[in-house]
Amino acid sequence: MRLYPDMYSLIRQVQQATSHPARVCAVLTGAAPLDLQNNETTFPELQARIAKTIDYMKSLKPEQFEGSDDREVTASGRTLPGRVLLLTHIFPHFYFHCTTAYDILRHAGVVLAKSDFIGTRAEI
Numbered sequence: 001m002r003l004y005p006d007m008y009s010l011i012r013q014v015q016q017a018t019s020h021p022a023r024v025c026a027v028l029t030g031a032a033p034l035d036l037q038n039n040e041t042t043f044p045e046l047q048a049r050i051a052k053t054i055d056y057m058k059s060l061k062p063e064q065f066e067g068s069d070d071r072e073v074t075a076s077g078r079t080l081p082g083r084v085l086l087l088t089h090i091f092p093h094f095y096f097h098c099t100t101a102y103d104i105l106r107h108a109g110v111v112l113a114k115s116d117f118i119g120t121r122a123e124i
Helices: 010-029 043-059 082-107 114-118
Strands: 072-075 078-081
Touching: 010 043, 010 072, 010 082, 072 082, 078 082, 082 114
Parallel strands: none
Antiparallel strands: 072 078
């Protein structure tokens, strides 16, 4: 399903929401990129892709990111400081695709609330 004919489908939204963070982690750390095939067709396959992405990101150590905020990195044909890449490209794309996937699910009748998207408030 998609919200409009020229928009990505739900499956492609999830693929994009997982590929952006995985790619930037590889670029910022110098780690081998995660192999994501973009061949999912079912919810279990999408859930496995999400789990694979989370596991990959959890496998990276904080020290691997040290210095990447100011280091020049190249991604999508652009060279810029890691911080700039993260804040002006990756975060907006990630949240756009997550929000659009959420909207597609809501439009399809899946019972979700804002808290399902942003999580619950942690006790301070």
